[in-house]
Amino acid sequence: MDIGELARRSGVSVATVSRALNGRPEVSAETRARIVALAAELGYSPNASARTLASRRSGLIGLLWDTDYRSGGRQHPFLQEVLVGLKAALSDRGQGLILLPIVPSDDAAGYVRLTRQYTLDGVVMMGVDQHTPQVRALLSTPVPCVGLDLDVAGPRTATIGSDNSSAAAAAVAHLYALGHRRIATITGPLDLRPAAERLAGYRAELARHRLRRRPEYEVSGDFFAASGAAGMRRLLALPEPPTAVFVAGDAMAIAAVHAAQDAGRSVPGDIAVVGFDDIDAAALVRPALTTVAQDYRRFGAAAAAELAELTTAPLTAPPRSTMLPTRLVVRESCGTTTDP
Amino acid sequence: MDIGELARRSGVSVATVSRALNGRPEVSAETRARIVALAAELGYSPNASARTLASRRSGLIGLLWDTDYRSGGRQHPFLQEVLVGLKAALSDRGQGLILLPIVPSDDAAGYVRLTRQYTLDGVVMMGVDQHTPQVRALLSTPVPCVGLDLDVAGPRTATIGSDNSSAAAAAVAHLYALGHRRIATITGPLDLRPAAERLAGYRAELARHRLRRRPEYEVSGDFFAASGAAGMRRLLALPEPPTAVFVAGDAMAIAAVHAAQDAGRSVPGDIAVVGFDDIDAAALVRPALTTVAQDYRRFGAAAAAELAELTTAPLTAPPRSTMLPTRLVVRESCGTTTDP
DNA sequence: CTGTTAGCGCTTTCAG
């Protein structure tokens, strides 16, 4: 069952069938209807390779995601949700998603080549280091690229991320509203965009309430549990320990809660903790963690939209950037305080 | 940079270049070496569409994964790991992975059509209902299909799963070794293969130790947290409550621990709990959960291997089946008992 | 509005 067969059966040329099926305006409404109906009846669907070969567009988007970059895959608890959103948004646009293999770092042209090999219409990347030669080479190409939680720059690039700064501010505001004034934070690795933004949001909110910013209240972590526990221990050992802590990642936050408990403090009784990410465990632990949830499905949808936008964007346009809203999920890890 | 250009520059015909690059035996070692070197130097890589169109094989495997089937995506905490394993194994074989869109259930031929559209070499499916018309139609096709934790049957199919039965038995054996004799279980939905197998393993291990099987010790859950809590409450309310519980899923297990605590029991002091799956939260909760870990990366690798096997298998061969070993991760949720 | 025709880049007989 190919286009030729369809043409024969409907009594028109293959060109007309092609035009009808591709929604071209030159076909009369009547012939189009006839052809479309026949195609549906016969269960015809065009061969993707032939179409790609002839049109030089594949309708395929590549997903670049390095499972071994930082944390062996645990860094992106949200991959699944992003994938769901991306797949849905792409298939709404009639596009497909292909997972790109990771190329060795000494093969600078690797991704560029993959892009040509599959005639990709675009690439979305997450969990990769955008400064490596192979990624930079791809970004400098006219192929549309969108980075998730990743600052990318090039002729046709866009970045999608949550509004981490506002989210962090909202978390701190929540603590403030509960009466907390000595609010500390445990950060992520500050060379990562989201981590840096969360710290900025924390600071901004303190400033907004005219709270003094104390350097000893900003302890650095790496998004892993152990660093959260260590951070909490350091904070508790301070001459004037905080009554609340905004922790930039849930795994760290959960470990921080345990560290506090091990030090004889009760959560939320003695110390309030708010996390970030709303990983599955956040709802499962006790006390259930109050945290900031990101809308990962929307990441995918936004990526698909940006890709479409970029496809026709002039090569000289500046990189685009989208910030998605977040949501504070209030659970059990924060209480009020009367401690000055 | 196409094959013609390569041919011109190396002074041979396109046919020879094609043969050389595809490792065909008819080419002289010397010409092959020259061509391969030139191709590498020029950064040539063949156009996938052209190749697919001409050879009728794409090197693409489709991944069928319904994010909305049962639990809205939470049922497969392991998707990510499976994906990692699958992607790695496939790219080792020079194959690619494409995510298939979910077709509406009234479109019985949907997947079959997608399969032809992309000239897929095979499909791996997980988290779908294999009894729906659209999946059945695909399975009945000669396209190699492998189901992960899914019983599939058809001319070219294979199933991959953990050895759930042995795993469950090992969990119960662990409890037995700690002195427990009144061992209960909270199951998953028994129409799901893994859930049924885990129950079978539990029963088998009881029998092996000549422990009486008590119907009231087998309470059913649905893999969700709430059912784990409910199950534990029921067990605790028994005239002769168990001293240990094997819970068929971690989310249920964690909730069961909390339910026990709420009922005034300590874990592992008064009651031991072992879970299944080793989700991230298992290591994060307190007490950290003793549980059965599956080797998800190996799922992917096994799937790739099966696919290769099936490609050349006769259409009349019976469905294949692979059982992967698991690992008991001992943490803090099980203690010894002296209670008879 | 529709048909003819020339490829898209590669693989694969079929000769030699």
Place this chain on the structure above:
DNA sequence: CTGAAAGCGCTAACAG
């Protein structure tokens, strides 16, 4: 062992 040539199924000028 190598080359010539015929497609793979479709799109996109170019005519009409």
